[in-house]
Amino acid sequence: MNNNAAKNTWAEQVEQAARDAEEAQRLADEEEQERQVALEEEQEAARGEEHKKNKVKFVPVATTKIPTGPIVIPSHYAVRKLKAGE
Secondary structure, three states, X not given: OHHHHHHHHHHHHHHHHHHHHHHHHHHHHHHHHHHHHHHHHHHHHHHHHHHHHOOHHHOOOOXXXXXXXXXXXXXXXXXXXXXXXX
C-alpha cells in the first residue's frame, strides 16, 4: 500500500512538472510575440520618421522606359517664334 501511494505521488509530481513546463513555455511564447509586435511598431515609427525627414529620398520612381532616340531641345529663339506663331 505504501509503495502504491509513493507511485501515485511520483506520477502527480511528474504531471505537475509537465504542466508547469508547458505553462512556462506558453508564457515565454507570449512574451516573445509581444516583443516582436513592439519591435515591428518601433521599426514602423522609425520608418515613418525617416520618410518625414527625407521626403526626396523616398519619392516614387516612374517605371517608364528610357528614351532610345536623341532628345531634341529647340533653341530659345525657335521656342519664342513658335509661341509667337510665326
